[in-house]
Amino acid sequence: MKIDTSRFGNLEIDESKIITFKQGIPGFKEDRRFVLLPHRDGSPFTWLQCIDRPELAFITINPAFVCPDYSFNIPDEIIEDLDIRDTNSIETLVLVTVRKQRSDVPPKVTVNLLGPIIVNCRNMLARQLVLDPKRYPVQFEIRLKKGLHVSSTTCNQP
Numbered sequence: 839m840k841i842d843t844s845r846f847g848n849l850e851i852d853e854s855k856i857i858t859f860k861q862g863i864p865g866f867k868e869d870r871r872f873v874l875l876p877h878r879d880g881s882p883f884t885w886l887q888c889i890d891r892p893e894l895a896f897i898t899i900n901p902a903f904v905c906p907d908y909s910f911n912i913p914d915e916i917i918e919d920l921d922i923r924d925t926n927s928i929e930t931l932v933l934v935t936v937r938k939q940r941s942d943v944p945p946k947v948t949v950n951l952l953g954p955i956i957v958n959c960r961n962m963l964a965r966q967l968v969l970d971p972k973r974y975p976v977q978f979e980i981r982l983k984k985g986l987h988v989s990s991t992t993c994n995q996p
Contacts, residue, residue: 897934927960948977
């Protein structure tokens, strides 16, 4: 399938790789079909590119890269909604925000640990959860170092 994107131009994608958010993503309820695209070779980052809106793409990362102790329970209703049969078929992503500051200061990079995205890789259904704000922040700052090393402090702190 061919898709048009504002960042990556025209792309040929495998239709079996389309991720469907049956309820959309909060703030983007109408946008339901996405595909994951690599940021670049060796990078832990990926792009969650909307299939139907060329200008809509989110930077994502597996939270294990920034928070090895990150964990949560998936509510039963979401397990049922995504038809999750075992945890081996689940991929977890968090949204990354890059805020440019002054030109002489590196950008501030945060991840949304409060709202992880759960993808059932078996059927390509996904949903964004909202966790306990007392446990995880919506803007958890990470630091990028040369060689794509990502560092952070402990995650279980708002």
